[in-house]
Structures are given as structure tokens and as C-alpha cells.
Amino acid sequence: MALKNKKSNFSEWYTEVIQKADLIDYGPVSGTMIMKPNSYSVWESIQNYLDSRFKRDGVKNAYFPMFIPEKLLKKESKHVAGFAPEVAWVTHAGKTKLKERLAIRPTSETIMYDAYSKWIRSWKDLPLRLNQWVNVVRWEFKHPTPFLRTREFLWQEGHSVFATKEEADREVAKMSKIYRDTYEKLMAIPVFEGLKSEKERFAGADYSISLETIMPDGKAIQSCTAHHLGQNFSKPFKINFLDKNEKRVYGWQNSWGFSTRSLGVMFAIHGDDKGLVIPPRIAPNKVVIVPILFKGKEEPVLKAANALKKSLNKYSVILDDRKGYSAGRKFNDWEVRGIPLRIEIGPRDVQNKSVVLVRRDTGVKITVKISKLDTTILSLLKEIHSNMYDRAKKKLTNSIVNVSSLSELKKVVSEGKIARAYWCGSSKVEDEIKKKTGAKSLNGEFVKTGKCIVNGKPATYRHYFGKSY
RNA sequence: GGGGCCGUGGGGUAGCUUGGUAUCCUUGCUGGUUUGGGACCGGCCGACCGCAGUUCAAAUCUGCGCGGCCCCA
DSSP: OOOOOTTTOHHHHHHHHHHHTTOEEEOSSTTOEEEOHHHHHHHHHHHHHHHHHHHHTTOEEOOOOSEEEHHHHTSSHHHHHHHGGGOOEEEEETTEEEEEEEEEOSSSHHHHHHHHHHHOOBGGGOOEEEEEEEEEEOOOOSOOBTTTBOSEEEEEEEEEEESSHHHHHHHHHHHHHHHHHIIIIISOOOOEEEEOOTTTSOTTOSEEEEEEEEOTTSOEEEEEEEEEEETTTTTTTTOEEEOTTSOEEEOEEEEEEEETHHHHHHHHHHOBTTBOOOOTTTOSOOEEEEEOOOTTOHHHHHHHHHHHHHHTGGGOOEEOOOTTOOHHHHHHHHHHHTOSEEEEEOHHHHHHTEEEEEETTTOOEEEEEGGGHHHHHHHHHHHHHHHHHHHHHHHHHHTEEEOSSHHHHHHHHHTTOEEEEEEOOOHHHHHHHHHHHOOEEEEEEEOSSOBOTTTOOBOSEEEEEEOBO
């Protein structure tokens, strides 16, 4: 039972592979999912990486409640307008109707800033930089897809207050860099960074920086975001303080988040027709040992396999000594799950003091002396990472096309690619592009040259457009 | 917002037109022989989305509900 073909039918392949690799099960409520150990452990790898980066930068972890009173959520008008359609409400406790209904957090700006306003009195209280690892609920109405669009998901959300806009700006850039490293160095996924349009930016932000990439079906996907909130929240929430000149001023704020959507992006981009391919640095188990057992010759092989497992402990090795399954079956099992390297050891290898080492990304097999195994694994894991990254990078680069007219943009997008165009920045033009080509505005950078491909006006953005998740 | 398609064991399916014992694959459990690329033989567990109607009899026909998918705006 081979997997569905990834190229010709991506969405069926995706649904199938995440089930076969035992990543999730569906929850009883539409749009919810159970993250099983195979996917949760990858999330833990991301958590470990991001958390240590945040902490090294001086961010502390905290936890705020998931229930947000309606009047708090409503304090910033753009914010509530943006999130209102997707908020899930708690209205009852048992049979008693609550006096004020409670939102289940779709994001935590409002509940955190309510507390921040109490805590911040002086310039000495700043900067305040807190992060939390939590679940959020956004009641999406588009059809759900595991990881990519779920009504409940896990993420970290960082929320900071600075005395000056400059400091806040610097933090947004820094967080975007950390996210970029997470994608590129940990997950082997190339991304492009840019500013969201006024329409697409976070509800209540002055500007949003996003990282985006392309999925195998040619649709772009927003992979994470960092927002500069200006004083849009600090004013209604009264986050103010006495500065060094004894003047009462409002704080400058950011928020930034990275969610379990990233897992879906990773499974989708790296997987192949055999199943998942987990990038080595994020793989909870980097190596699997499959002993080849012949009747009557099991003992020495198992002994050697166990010794290998012990000596390669730092790679979190799995030893597949299940009885009653053929070696071929085991190979396939681990290929579906995407373990980066497989070691095969049989009687022949024990005799020769060697093993067969197989890469998941290319399928290439080599025979290695046990004495050289550790150093070979180390260099192969590095090579697998860069090979996976390069492959994805090439795909992304080939999928971005500079265009100079609307018809060109339409053509590029219909071919499953992302178009890059000069754009005047007007929301009206953005709507027109969406309507005529089906392409959404992704992100882009400010420019002072070029002319808008739609109306010829001076461009303010060099912007990416594409079909999008 | 408009239109179309579909709900059958854990997963994938046949059966529905023409109402009558629910098919096959796979997973899982189990016993044995195996094991260098998804082993084989035997045994077992497991399903017609819900409600109402028509009928001697409904997975099949009708209505409503719930759920899923696709296309268009």
C-alpha cells in the first residue's frame, strides 16, 4: 500500500501521510485534533529551541488565563473587529447564565495588557517582555486541515512593552530573525520575510512582519508573525509610566507568535511518496537500528545491535527489535515516520564489523565500519540537513517570479507560483488583484522606485502575491 | 452568498439504479513457520451518520437534521 502521489494530489497525500505516520488523530469536534507522540515530540523540539533563544534574549515565561471578559476584548476596536467572527464564548456555568460572557482566548493581548497596565508605573519597570506557551481557539469556518488550519492550536505568544518605539522596532526585527533561524536552521525550510499589507496585518498592529513559504501545491502559507503594536493597545489599556523626565507617557508594544502550523508546513514540504522526512536537527530520534535476524543466528546480531544503541545514545536511537515483522516491513515503517538515518545490522555485518547506513532524504545506502560509525553519522546528519534545505530553497526560488503586469501576475499564480510585483500599496488595488487573479497579498518590502503594475502610480511596496492558505 | 457531490468496522472500499444473509483490501489481536525492501498459513475483534416515513422487509426509496468534500462569487 504505497502512499498517494505527493505531486499529483497533494491534499490527499497530506491527509494520508499524517495518519500513516501516526502523527495525529481527529478530535470529536470538527477542526480539533489530537497530537500523538510522533508529532508532539517534534513540537517539543521546536519549543526547546525557541524557548532557549527567547530566554537568552531576556524574555521570561508566564501564564495568563484563557478566559477573557468581553469588555476587555472590546477595548481596542480594530482588534475586536478582526477577531470577533472567530471567538468562541463561554456563556454558561452549568445551568446558570453568566453575567458577562467570557471569550476563550483567540490571542492574549487584551488579558495580558490589562495586567501590564497595573504592573507598569515607572520607566524602571521597562522593558517588560513575557512569553507564554498556550493553546488558543479561533473558530474558523473554512474547512479544517490538521496543523494548517485547526480551531484550536498551540503556540507561543510573546508580548512586550518598551519605553521607546526604537527599542520595540528592534525587538520585532530580532524576533523575526529568531523565527527565521527556527525555520531555516532547525526545520530546513526556506522562508521569505516581509511586511503584511494594511489589510492583512494583525488586527490592532501598526505593522506586521511575516515569514512565508510555498507549499507543494503552489499555495503560499504564512508561517509566523511578529507585530509592532505602536501605542494602539497601551492607550486604551492605560499602559503608561513616568519617564526619566517625570512625564507620563505610553509604552510601545510588540507581540509575536509561532504556532503548530509550522509542523504542518514542515511535514508537507519535506515529505515524499514514502512518507515523512524529518529534518535531523528537529528529529526527536535521529537514528533507527533494524537488526536483520535469521533463525538460529539472532543472538550475536541482537547483542551487536544493543551495543550500537548504547554507543550512539546521543542520537536518541531507536532499536527496532520487534519480533514477527520482516526487515522490509520495519524499513517501511520507519521511512513513513521520517527517521533521518537507518542502520541495518545482520550476521554478515557482525562478521565484518560494519553496518549498512541508509539516508532517508536520498535513500542512498553505504557500508560503514563500526569504528567510523559515529563520525559518519555526525557528518551525514549535517549533510542531510543542508540537502533538505537546498532542495526546498531551490523549489522556493524557482517558484517566485517577478512580474510587471496584472495579466502576467495572473498567469504566474495560475501556474502555482508566487508573483513579485511593484504595488502602490492601496487596499483597493489589493482587492482588485485578489478578485481578478485569486492571489492574496502575502508580504513585501518598502521601495522608493518602481511603478504599480495595476495603475502605474509610484510603488510603495515590492510585494509578493499568491494563492494562499 | 450560489451550485454540485458524498456519509458503510480504526483507515480505504463494494453493494444502492431494480429493497431481502453487507464485499474486498488494510490495520489491530492471536498461534505457527519466517525475516538483507511492505513474508506466508490459520483463528479472532470490528461498520450501514441520526430521526421520522413508506414497506412483510430499508445500507438501498422519501423527508428532515447532522457531518464531510468540491466548484463558483
